[in-house]
Amino acid sequence: MEKTACRDCGLLIDIVKFDNSLEYSCPRCHSVFYRPGLSFELVLVMAISSLFFFIPAIFLPIMSITIMDQVHSVTLIEAVLFFANDGYLPIAIVAAGSGVIIPLILLILIIFMITAILLGKSPNLLRSFYRWYEYLSVWAMAEVYLISIFVAIIKLSGMAELHLDFGLFSFIFFIITFYVSIIWFNPNDLWKKNVL
Numbered sequence: 001m002e003k004t005a006c007r008d009c010g011l012l013i014d015i016v017k018f019d020n021s022l023e024y025s026c027p028r029c030h031s032v033f034y035r036p037g038l039s040f041e042l043v044l045v046m047a048i049s050s051l052f053f054f055i056p057a058i059f060l061p062i063m064s065i066t067i068m069d070q071v072h073s074v075t076l077i078e079a080v081l082f083f084a085n086d087g088y089l090p091i092a093i094v095a096a097g098s099g100v101i102i103p104l105i106l107l108i109l110i111i112f113m114i115t116a117i118l119l120g121k122s123p124n125l126l127r128s129f130y131r132w133y134e135y136l137s138v139w140a141m142a143e144v145y146l147i148s149i150f151v152a153i154i155k156l157s158g159m160a161e162l163h164l165d166f167g168l169f170s171f172i173f174f175i176i177t178f179y180v181s182i183i184w185f186n187p188n189d190l191w192k193k194n195v196l
Helices: 040-059 076-085 089-119 123-139 142-157 166-184
Strands: 002-005 012-015 032-034 063-067 070-074 161-164
Touching: 040 076, 040 089, 040 166, 070 076, 076 089, 089 123, 089 166
Parallel strands: none
Antiparallel strands: 002 012, 063 070, 063 161
């Protein structure tokens, strides 16, 4: 028999025979405290794919605006710098952190942990990366960044001629592959591999 505690309400739960292919939820608050992840190889492929979309998403223009025969384009980095230079430094930091930097760090952590496990590396370094992953995963809000882009597109569409550029589609694919990686990756599976 195994004992575990619910992270949300603190209830101690007895599990007669733990099966890592099943999902377990708390009988009191019904929050899921264990869910099976997919194979590390699949998660690694998805995380690397997400990194490939990240680079054009950041550096290529999101959209081009034509006003009075003048074309202006903006990238994600330029949007963050615009907020910072315009006196909205806290907004720029939150937007860049939660929408870009933290998701990137989480992807790198996933790739590093899975690669280290597959190569049979020492678990000592993985413990600190596991803790960072657990802490940062609640702060990843890249979808909020995307929603704000769509709101801007809707508001600007009546005022100017808009052209959606490759950077926006790259960012959409980055977010999709990022969240698939997060959903597929179960950090608790690291315990099954006896590395933590």
